[in-house]
Amino acid sequence: xxxxxxxxxxxxxxxxxxxxxxxxxxxxxxxxxxxxxxxxxxxxxxxxxxxxxxxxxxxxxxxxxxxxxxxxxxxxxxxxxxxxxxxxxxxxxxxxxxxxxxxxxxxxxxxxxxxxxxxxxxxxxxxxxxxxxxxxxxxxxxxxxxxxxxxxxxxxxxxxxxxxxxxxxxxxxxxxxxxxxxxxxxxxxxxxxxxxxxxxxxxxxxxxxxxxxxxxxxxxxxxxxxxxxxxxxxxxxxxxxxxxxxxxxxxxxxxxxxxxxxxxxxxxxxxxxxxxxxxxxxxxxxxxxxxxxxxxxxxxxxxxxxxxxxxxxxxxxxxxxxxxxxxxxxxxxxxxxxxxxxxxxxxxxxxxxxxxxxxxxxxxxxxxxxxxxxxxxxxxxxxxxxxxxxxxxxxxxxxxxxxxxxxxxxxxxxxxxxxxxxxxxxxxxxxxxxxxxxxxxxxxxxxxxxxxxxxxxxxxxxxxxxxxxxxx
Amino acid sequence: xxxxxxxxxxxxxxxxxxxxxxxxxxxxxxxxxxxxxxxxxxxxxxxxxxxxxxxxxxxxxxxxxxxxxxxxxxxxxxxxxxxxxxxxxxxxxxxxxxxxxxxxxxxxxxxxxxxxxxxxxxxxxxxxxxxxxxxxxxxxxxxxxxxxxxxxxxxxxxxxxxxxxxxxxxxxxxxxxxxxxxxxxxxxxxxxxxxxxxxxxxxxxxxxxxxxxxxxxxxxxxxxxxxxxxxxxxxxxxxxxxxxxxxxxxxxxxxxxxxxxxxxxxxxxxxxxxxxxxxxxxxxxxxxxxxxxxxxxxxxxxxxxxxxxxxxxxxxxxxxxxxxxxxxxxxxxxxxxxxxxxxxxxxxxxxxxxxxxxxxxxxxxxxxxxxxxxxxxxxxxxxxxxxxxxxxxxxxxxxxxxxxxxxxxxxxxxxxxxxxxxxxxxxxxxxxxxxxxxxxxxxxxxxxxxxxxxxxxxxxxxxxxxxxxxxx
Numbered sequence: 003x004x005x006x007x008x009x010x011x012x013x014x015x016x017x018x019x020x021x022x023x024x025x026x027x028x029x030x031x032x033x034x035x036x037x038x039x040x041x042x043x044x045x046x047x048x049x050x051x052x053x054x055x056x057x058x059x060x061x062x063x064x065x066x067x068x069x070x071x072x073x074x075x076x077x078x079x080x081x082x083x084x085x086x087x088x089x090x091x092x093x094x095x096x097x098x099x100x101x102x103x104x105x106x107x108x109x110x111x112x113x114x115x116x117x118x119x120x121x122x123x124x125x126x127x128x129x130x131x132x133x134x135x136x137x138x139x140x141x142x143x144x145x146x147x148x149x150x151x152x153x154x155x156x157x158x159x160x161x162x163x164x165x166x167x168x169x170x171x172x173x174x175x176x177x178x179x180x181x182x183x184x185x186x187x188x189x190x191x192x193x194x195x196x197x198x199x200x201x202x203x204x205x206x207x208x209x210x211x212x213x214x215x216x217x218x219x220x221x222x223x224x225x226x227x228x229x230x231x232x233x234x235x236x237x238x239x240x241x242x243x244x245x246x247x248x249x250x251x252x253x254x255x256x257x258x259x260x261x262x263x264x265x266x267x268x269x270x271x272x273x274x275x276x277x278x279x280x281x282x283x284x285x286x287x288x289x290x291x292x293x294x295x296x297x298x299x300x301x302x303x304x305x306x307x308x309x310x311x312x313x314x315x316x317x318x319x320x321x322x323x324x325x326x327x328x329x330x331x332x333x334x335x336x337x338x339x340x341x342x343x344x345x346x347x348x349x350x351x352x353x354x355x356x357x358x359x360x361x362x363x364x365x366x367x368x369x370x371x372x373x374x375x376x377x378x379x380x381x382x383x384x385x386x387x388x389x390x391x392x393x394x395x396x397x398x399x400x401x402x403x404x405x406x407x408x409x410x411x412x413x414x415x416x417x418x419x420x421x422x423x424x425x426x427x428x429x430x431x432x433x434x435x436x437x438x439x440x441x442x443x444x445x446x447x448x449x450x451x452x453x454x455x456x457x458x459x460x461x462x463x464x465x466x467x468x469x470x471x472x473x474x
Numbered sequence: 475x476x477x478x479x480x481x482x483x484x485x486x487x488x489x490x491x492x493x494x495x496x497x498x499x500x501x502x503x504x505x506x507x508x509x510x511x512x513x514x515x516x517x518x519x520x521x522x523x524x525x526x527x528x529x530x531x532x533x534x535x536x537x538x539x540x541x542x543x544x545x546x547x548x549x550x551x552x553x554x555x556x557x558x559x560x561x562x563x564x565x566x567x568x569x570x571x572x573x574x575x576x577x578x579x580x581x582x583x584x585x586x587x588x589x590x591x592x593x594x595x596x597x598x599x600x601x602x603x604x605x606x607x608x609x610x611x612x613x614x615x616x617x618x619x620x621x622x623x624x625x626x627x628x629x630x631x632x633x634x635x636x637x638x639x640x641x642x643x644x645x646x647x648x649x650x651x652x653x654x655x656x657x658x659x660x661x662x663x664x665x666x667x668x669x670x671x672x673x674x675x676x677x678x679x680x681x682x683x684x685x686x687x688x689x690x691x692x693x694x695x696x697x698x699x700x701x702x703x704x705x706x707x708x709x710x711x712x713x714x715x716x717x718x719x720x721x722x723x724x725x726x727x728x729x730x731x732x733x734x735x736x737x738x739x740x741x742x743x744x745x746x747x748x749x750x751x752x753x754x755x756x757x758x759x760x761x762x763x764x765x766x767x768x769x770x771x772x773x774x775x776x777x778x779x780x781x782x783x784x785x786x787x788x789x790x791x792x793x794x795x796x797x798x799x800x801x802x803x804x805x806x807x808x809x810x811x812x813x814x815x816x817x818x819x820x821x822x823x824x825x826x827x828x829x830x831x832x833x834x835x836x837x838x839x840x841x842x843x844x845x846x847x848x849x850x851x852x853x854x855x856x857x858x859x860x861x862x863x864x865x866x867x868x869x870x871x872x873x874x875x876x877x878x879x880x881x882x883x884x885x886x887x888x889x890x891x892x893x894x895x896x897x898x899x900x901x902x903x904x905x906x907x908x909x910x911x912x913x914x915x916x917x918x919x920x921x922x923x924x925x926x927x928x929x930x931x932x933x934x935x936x937x938x939x940x941x942x943x944x945x946x
Contacts, residue, residue, distance in 0.1 A: 048624075049528075051835040059521055135607065213693035217688070222681065223717055362525060
């Protein structure tokens with residue numbers, strides 16, 4: 003592990019997809035959407051002054067069809083053709099940024115016609131998709147001569163809505179190159195999680211573990227696909243703080259994923275003990291969550307409804323909690339009344355692809371099949387995916403168990419379960435704040451493929467990984 | 475070093491400034507600008523979908539006066555008072571983000587009146603400063619009922635221009651708390667550079683060195699104050715690529731700095747040999763750049779013009795190159811004709827503070843004293859600072875020597891020096907692509923204080939640091 007983690011093993015360095023992957027994707031798009039459309043790459047987001055910017059990452063639809071983060075570029079499609087318009091090389095920029103690709107270089111590398119951006123002609127009837135930031139949206143609105151809003155694409159209409167539906171159709175099932183990219187991201191994410199386990203010990207800050215994990219991602223030429231969660235307070239679902247000092251009895255919950263330069267994401271969570279050994283109470287709950295996850299992964303099959311995967315997880319969690327005596331009563335009845343959400347208030351997962359929540363820039367258009375809507379029930383309200391699974395889709399499966407004060411101390415939320423909830427039993431598990439176990443799963447024709455299976459997950463494997471890192 | 479680098483030594487964990495630091499700054503602002511003004515913190519910049527955002531970092535003027543990155547907050551000043559308007563805690567967000575500070579908590583922590591953002595009343599005559607992104611600018615424009623542009627504040631007028639001048643006056647000379655923050659950032663940056671030297675060896679990618687450096691920054695609770703430059707191609711001045719494989723004869727140029735949670739920046743460059751030993755040609759040029767830097771740092775004195783610091787560096791570089799035989803002729807005459815820019819085409823440094831190029835969000839308003847303008851001469855065109863130095867200012871001093879093909883192969887640029895440039899001598903230094911040495915320097919009443927002096931810089935110290943890391 004050390005050899006590859008420190009980067010001297012270059013087999014994990016990201017391998018780009020071949021140019022034909024993108025020409026084939028553009029061909030599929032042109033077949034399904036022959037009318038004219040524009041896909042913008044977007045612009046750098048400034049940080050604290052114009053020249054100090056966040057690392058540029060192009061819009062995902064652009065990356066899907068072009069494969070490279072070219073700031074300010076626009077892909078124009080229609081009439082059977084695709085043309086890439088780019089800002090021409092800037093003679094002044096050579097000094098600061100080094101040799102620039104000429105249009106001819108790009109044309110050759112990307113196997114697409116490339117023209118200077120000034121030659122782009124656009125008109126209001128062209129279809130497009132909402133960019134993420136206001137500056138790009140304003141630029142695009144001026145080009146098109148009509149208002150394009152930034153942000154979520156939930157309320158598109160006309161040609162834009164049709165284009166969005168075509169992109170969802172194309173991107174829902176991954177081609178071989180997409181699956182290969184996700185596998186690369188998962189492989190580097192494995193190094194990150196192993197590095198995090200190795201770096202963990204009592205009395206250090208959460209930030210030290212986070213740093214060890216992100217080091218593996220940076221060293222291997224990738225970026226984080228989302229803000230890393232690395233915390234001793236796993237009960238805060240999206241905890242962005244890293245200043246806590248880890249106590250020997252804490253669990254570390256690490257939800258960290260890598261993204262390839264082409265933009266494809268991994269999204270993995272592991273929860274490990276600071277001491278290197280789960281206590282018996284931690285192990286009991288951990289094994290329950292693992293059992294819940296196993297049941298949920300088994301339910302990931304072509305033709306299965308992802309809502310059923312979510313319900314399988316919730317049902318199994320509630321029966322486990324009844325078996326442990328934390329809940330009293332009939333497990334099925336408790337699940338149906340929403341008891342799972344007392345300890346597992348989020349959805350069991352989501353689509354995974356170019357975006358860690360794939361295509362969430364289009365609102366629920368990708369996550370929810372036509373005619374399906376978000377539920378307001380406690381069990382399902384945060385479910386991000388309600389589709390029947392098909393081979394080629396990638397999803398996360400990430401059940402959890404959390405003791406969340408905002409839920410368990412909320413008398414209104416607990417009221418329906420006041421007789422069912424055995425707080426004395428629950429209190430025995432006070433050294434468990436939050437456990438989440440998340441893997442990336444590709445739906446296959448035969449069933450599924452857990453892409454992240456080699457990242458230590460079973461308690462014995464996690465403990466062995468930590469023991470080895472400590473040299474004992 | 476290992477103890478603190480891996481974070482178990484918590485003495486480097488960032489220490490926040492006391493609340494009174496900010497109330498005193500607000501008091502100084504109210505004294506100099508008593509009319510009503512608004513300072514926005516701004517909003518998160520989305521990455522690839524609305525819920526996946528770049529880490530939030532508030533606008534620098536807001537951080538100067540409030541000290542905390544509170545998304546969506548606004549500081550309102552005027553009539554002798556300052557009030558902080560914030561988005562109230564969101565009950566739903568507790569689940570995802572954990573316990574939220576109440577307005578009363580914030581009031582106590584920050585020692586300022588805090589009100590919900592809905593109570594903010596604004597009108598067009600209020601002064602404000604340009605936020606960095608279009609989304610924040612649009613929000614602010616709606617609040618104020620007038621257009622506020624995002625981006626550079628070079629062309630402000632009226633109350634906004636007056637407010638900008640007051641902020642420049644306040645922020646040009648650092649108070650003790652600001653200097654302490656910069657020192658903290660420099661201390662963590664030292665760990666980063668030592669970590670980078672320790673991680674360097676032949677046949678690894680630049681990304682591995684970058685990862686080791688950023689690990690030290692993340693582990694110590696800070697962020698990068700700008701995109702890290704870590705490259706074997708130092709002749710590309712702002713090289714953002716990290717995919718190169720380091721060869722034994724390469725130099726690594728690393729321009730990397732940490733930023734404290736309150737937003738204060740360090741900005742340090744070191745250039746070290748991949749092999750652990752500078753070759754004699756590398757050492758010759760390195761020692762010349764070091765000598766140039768020493769002369770430039772000596773010139774950093776209260777009352778001195780920073781343009782003179784820049785010219786001291788250029789003049790010393792040209793005489794050194796004449797001594798080496800790379801240039802032929804009279805050094806002073808060559809310098810006056812612009813020969814320094816053949817090998818050192820950028821400015822010798824800039825203001826340092828909350829922004830790594832401090833207050834560059836206001837264009838040249840901070841960097842250039844009233845009545846001074848950017849020169850178009852080869853020597854000075856990229857100079858970011860032309861002021862007389864005063865105690866309390868912090869600047870970088872970062873001369874370099876680069877063999878840049880875009881300059882040296884440009885017959886038009888070289889024409890005036892065609893007889894002076896001895897290419898045979900220059901070719902002897904073909905194992906030097908680019909060397910930059912950059913320190914952070916505080917102007918003091920007595921002269922100056924090189925804040926980054928303990929980061930290995932002399933060739934023997936660099937080599938010893940690398941040797942120790944390799945355990946030999």
